[in-house]
Amino acid sequence: MLTLGHVVEALTGYQSAGGPQVITDVVIDSRLTIPGAMFVALPGERTDGHAFVASAFDKGAQAALVQRDLGEMPDVAALRCQVLDLREPVTYAQLTALQLPVCLRVGDTLKAMQALAVYWRRRVPARVIGVTGSVGKTTTKELIAAVLSTRYRTFKTEGNYNNEIGLPLMLLKLSEAHERAVLEMGFYQPGEIKFLCDLARPQVGVVNNVYAVHLERAGSIENIARGKGELVEALPPAPEGVAVLNYDDPLVLPMRSRTRARVFTYGLDPAADLWAGQIESLGLGGIRFQLHYRNEALQVRAPLLGRHSVHTCLRAAAVGLIEGLTWQEIVDGLQAVGATQLRLVAVTGPEGSLILDDTYNASPESVIAALNLLNDLDGRHVAVLGDMLELGAYEEVGHRLVGRRARDVADLLITVGPLARMIAAEARDAGLAAEAVVELADSEQALLFLRRTIRRGDVVLLKGSRAVKLDRIVPALEVRP
DSSP: OOBHHHHHHHHHOOTTOSOSOBOOOEESSGGGOOTTOEEEOOOOSSOOGGGGHHHHHHTTOOEEEEOSOGGGOHHHHHHTOEEEETTSOOOHHHHHTOOSSEEEEOSOHHHHHHHHHHHHHHHOOOEEEEEEOSSOHHHHHHHHHHHHTTTSOEEEOOTTOOSTTHHHHHHTTOOTTOSEEEEEOOOSSTTHHHHHHHHHOOSEEEEOOOOSSSHHHHOSHHHHHHHHTHHHHTSOOTTTOEEEEETTOTTTGGGGGGOSSEEEEEESSTTSSEEEEEEEEOGGGOEEEEEEETTEEEEEEEOOOSTTHHHHHHHHHHHHHHTTOOHHHHHHHHTOGGGGOSSOEEEEOGGGOEEEEOOSOOOHHHHHHHHHHHHHSSSEEEEEEEOOOSOGGGHHHHHHHHHHHHHHHOSEEEEESSTTHHHHHHHHHTTOOGGGEEEESSHHHHHHHHHHHOOTTEEEEEEOOGGGOGGGHHHHHOOOO
């Protein structure tokens, strides 16, 4: 377990100094402090963590990483806790005489936390599987962890802690008991995933896909592909390193030339190492398909929703094969109930209608996948689609692609927000009747309209970027037993 001695050694180089006290958790939110934790005070534009150091100590923290002077934290000064300034040379005697609670002052708390994560990652034996991609990172992470958990003690990223702050926190939760760790790696700009790999040192890298998500920040689809490929570049050489690549994505497959690791491909093409055929959507009952690997074929049913989910199953199965699991272990993991508790949720709405809540976020590809699932279900198809943000130059093309697919699926199309008007316009231009298209300004208007419109037998899909706030509609419409 991580101890105060480990923290001191990571930041000073002194071994066995600082004491054997176990650090029960490392947190950046004082509200999450548990007894024995270490609080990291991160300065921010809106909130400065230094204002909550005293609160963390009140909740039982035994240490805090700070970068401000005690005089700037009067609440902490009142507690009379010891402060050790690690910006200057310290003696071994000072370190061994630490009294709790203690503030460890550093030049930059974020960099200190990252340095501690690097130190700790080198001590724990877990084999790390890194996951990146424009769409489906969290679902993939969850399913890979479910598969690996059938044999190994497996850790996985909590929520979406996948950036330069969240990933170090996840690494510091690893213990020497973990055998595998499935870590999500987010991307906004080139160089970011390389930095995350320097922290996590993955041996297996899974690349889902490359789409025009966060294009405004990345600048171009080529930059996104370059950034995602940093994961495979960081892998160790074969046989230890393995790059798991999507054979069906023309921007992912070329990454095989950028890695020293062994390449394992998956997809719907029989040329892939692991491929799937005979795919059948069972609506809310999941999907059924046939897995093919070398000379073996296996019928599989999984509880994930939509035909597109077969790629998620393929990634998880690929990692299972790489890590030596049997087919029975892999199938058990794919069918694990816990792995299906993901972002798309089906709830009962007014008049016995069915509401598909997929409001976490949206890109053209994920919206089209959600529309495909809607198309698989019986009933009147009502699609409530909001703005898709951060698409940059792909903004109009992306919204119009969604509008064209909505024309084929929706009996009633409701768009929410100014950008989503392009979805409505394309759907009408493609042949959807004008009376079947409704354009609304915000989620409040959408809720009022749905309350008047929903009828028995309707299947209602809600999908849009988080800023559109479609998630507020679902609890207002849900009918609980």
